[in-house]
Amino acid sequence: MRSLRGMRRVLLKDRCSIEAASMASASEARKILQSQESNSRSINHPMALRRRPRLKPPKPARRLPQALIIGVRKCGTRALLEMLYLHPMVQKASGEVHFFDRDENYALGLDWYRSKMPLSFKGQITIEKSPSYFVTPEVPERVRAMNASVRLLLIVREPVTRAISDYTQLRSRATPSVPAAPPASHPPPDATKPFEHLAIAADGSINADSDLAVPRVSAPMAGGVPAGEQLLVVNGDLLIEDPVPQLRRIEKFLGLEHKIGRRNFYFNETKGFYCLRNDTTDKCLRETKGRKHPRVDPAVVTKLRRFFVQHNQRFYELVGEDLGWPED
Numbered sequence: 001m002r003s004l005r006g007m008r009r010v011l012l013k014d015r016c017s018i019e020a021a022s023m024a025s026a027s028e029a030r031k032i033l034q035s036q037e038s039n040s041r042s043i044n045h046p047m048a049l050r051r052r053p054r055l056k057p058p059k060p061a062r063r064l065p066q067a068l069i070i071g072v073r074k075c076g077t078r079a080l081l082e083m084l085y086l087h088p089m090v091q092k093a094s095g096e097v098h099f100f101d102r103d104e105n106y107a108l109g110l111d112w113y114r115s116k117m118p119l120s121f122k123g124q125i126t127i128e129k130s131p132s133y134f135v136t137p138e139v140p141e142r143v144r145a146m147n148a149s150v151r152l153l154l155i156v157r158e159p160v161t162r163a164i165s166d167y168t169q170l171r172s173r174a175t176p177s178v179p180a181a182p183p184a185s186h187p188p189p190d191a192t193k194p195f196e197h198l199a200i201a202a203d204g205s206i207n208a209d210s211d212l213a214v215p216r217v218s219a220p221m222a223g224g225v226p227a228g229e230q231l232l233v234v235n236g237d238l239l240i241e242d243p244v245p246q247l248r249r250i251e252k253f254l255g256l257e258h259k260i261g262r263r264n265f266y267f268n269e270t271k272g273f274y275c276l277r278n279d280t281t282d283k284c285l286r287e288t289k290g291r292k293h294p295r296v297d298p299a300v301v302t303k304l305r306r307f308f309v310q311h312n313q314r315f316y317e318l319v320g321e322d323l324g325w326p327e328d
């Protein structure tokens, strides 16, 4: 009989190796399956942990997503996707595909979109995240045309913290000598200036033109997608604080068995965030996730929070849930 290492070598060559994988030990099988995904991304295998050598192995295929994380930018979209991927019945698209929001991608059609999806087994849920889906007016209609009952996950965060997070990202990319190249229609704020100067105009009013001060109106909301069966609002602040209860809600919403638990997380003091682990993964998110925010004048924070009150109220009404964001 072949040794495990020998078998692994054979399996790595053989793309149709699930049957053989089920003969290896559980953790070995998971590693083997991981090494198979064509763009070297891992693939969850719902049966990898069972030994059923006599069953005909299921065939993985690329499938259109059954769930989308549609935004909001800087609210924890990546963390949410990676956390859901801890579930054995979830597969994730590796990058942001930008199918529904970019005309040039949308023009390539659903076969192109499918080709960007990971391999999945029947019964697994494929999830893609592109935060700009939330702010692009064409998106709701396009998503509906693909699948009118696709599940939508919308992760949100207290708006002033979200704005500071967005600013921190812009600032990390901007330098005084090389300003970021502005796109023709909507130049980004000049993040070499302090946050306070971008959010508050010279006359003391809120700079409502700034993306930082006012996240643009939610396209899916404006399109009338009601929260409930098809749309779940995820509280990004709570996901940072204590991911498991939030994930439990999401598992239920997606019709998944409850599998993600406390054993899948440990708090990393240096990073200041939870890191993730399961049989095949042990990782923290990259350093671009969880950046240190600059200090912002508390008076400006208060002013912005007051400004957001009525917008938050309207949002709570739309989604049927009070997120309890501070009012000053």
Ligand SMILES: Nc1ncnc2c1ncn2[C@@H]1O[C@H](COP(=O)(O)OS(=O)(=O)O)[C@@H](OP(=O)(O)O)[C@H]1O
Residues within 6 Å of the ligand: 072, 073, 074, 075, 076, 077, 078, 079, 131, 164, 165, 166, 168, 239, 240, 273, 274, 275, 284, 285, 288, 289, 290, 291, 292
């Ligand atoms: N576990 C864990 N580890 C690291 N970071 C975490 C985690 N959970 C949530 N977050 C928060 O995710 C914020 C980045 O949000 P996004 O991934 O949506 O950003 S992006 O729009 O895709 O650029 C990022 O924002 P910043 O803190 O401002 O960097 C984090 O606060």
